[in-house]
Amino acid sequence: MIQGHGGNIFAVAEQLGCRPEEIVDLSSNINPLGTLPGLLEHLREHLDRIRVLPEADGRSAIRGVAALLGIAEERILAGGGTTQFIYAACAALNCRKVLIVGPxxxxxxxGCRMHGLEPDFFLATAATGFVLDPERLEATLGGYDTVFLCNPNNPTGQLIPHNALLSLCRRFPAVRFIIDESYLPFVASEEGKGMGHCGLDNVLVLWSVSKIFGMPGLRAGFLIANPVLLEGFRRYMQPWSVNSLAQEAVRFLGANVDEATAFIARTHGYLAGEGRLLRDRMRLARLTLYPSETSYFLMALPKPLEAEVVCQALARQRYLIRNCSNFHGLDTGYIRIALKDPSTNEIVAGYLLDLVGSGSDRA
Incomplete structure (x- = not known):
């Protein structure tokens, strides 16, 4: 298990001698608008659910996501976050040769290494702005039985258009494509259509309520696939994987589809405006801000400045950003920040301008 995830506010608070609530976390890609209105109040009204066991198979949560996405329940499996499916995949699918599209x-x-399997990597590069070349990927797929692909990608924010991805999966029916759509709800364009409705037997979709609905602590994630493929995963699922409050939260989402849809639309509008402001602010800096379809942005720092120095400097100000040096295909020159409220975004942009020595009157 890696220790370099974003969102570790507890460790940073301990280092600084402050409360976790005093840390502003821009390292974890959670909706800056917070949770869906009414959700926390609903959970408070149902706290007594922790006194009894949840449904062993998360059936109510499956029903909620089926209503939210318009997908048949028999094509959905519920787990304690999409992480559970990622770590079970190699065993459940009997993988022999895996390709990971990165960084x-x-x-x-x-998840591959846990099962003794060393994956290969297909990497987009800074030279192309980390935009994936589908033709080059196609030329690489021979001999692989499974591909992991995050769309839109973390940490680059790049999206493979729906039709291009659908065409790729159709052309390689013998390859299982595990497509992580945890950040897809942040995409406003029509190109952000999900693959859960594609009907292809070789496509497995990871879908999360954590990011878009601001509830990562509840650990609820879903696998969408052909029921035959889901049976392979059921062999590795423990009962009661989705806790009572997580199931209650997803039930709430499924019962309030119109409100959830409107919340996502408001999120799109907010991200468009704040993302544009961030790009304008960063034009003053000697760093590269890569385009993103999501709530987060990958940045390349000017040499010799390194991510650890920048992250530590901001942490001392109680702002947590992501050091991207542990992403395969990146190095110590990359950071990632997620958008927050307008004041926080402006403050952190100011700190970054100071740190990189922009040449403006901040330098």
Whole structure:
């Protein structure tokens, strides 16, 4: 298990001698608008659910996500976050040769290694702005039985358009494509259509309520796939994987689809405005801000400045950002920040300008 995830506010608070609540976390890619209105109040009204065991198979949560996404329940499996499926995948699918499209989330590789399988990597590069070349990927797929692909990708924020991805999966029916759509709800364009409805037997979709609905602590994630493929995963699922409050939260989402849809639309509007402001502010700096379809942005620092120095400097001000040096395909020159409220975004942009020596009157 890697220790370099974002969102470790407890360790930083301990180092600084402050309360976790005093840390502003821009290292974890959670909706800056917070949780869906009414959700926390609903959970408070149902706290007594912790006195009894949850449903062993998370059936109510499955029903909620089926209503939210318009997908048949028999195509959905519930787990304690998408992480549970990532770490079970190699065993459940009997993987022999795995390709990971990156630079991307490190748990895909860790999940392979847990089962004694060393994955290969197909890497987009800074030279192309980390935009994936589908034709080059196609030329690489021969001999692989499984591909992990995050869309839109973490940490680069890049999206493979739906039609291009659908075409790729159709052309390689013998390859299982595990497509992580944890950040897809942040995408406003039509190109952000999910693959859960594609009907292809070789596509497995990881879908999360954690990011878009601001509830990562509840640990609820879903696998969407052909029921035959889901049976392979059921062999590795423990009962009661989704706790009572997580199931109650997803039930609430499924019962309030219109409100959830409107919340996502408000999120899109907010991200468009704040993302544009961040790009404008960063034009003053000697760093590269890569385009993103999501709530977070990958940045390349000017040499010789390194991510650890920048992250530590901001942490001392009680702002936590992501050091990207443990993403395979990146190095110590990359950071990632997630958008927050307008005041926080402006303050952190100011600190970054100071740190990189922009040449403006801040330098």
């Amino acid at each position: 991307t989330y490190a748990d895909y590789a860790d």
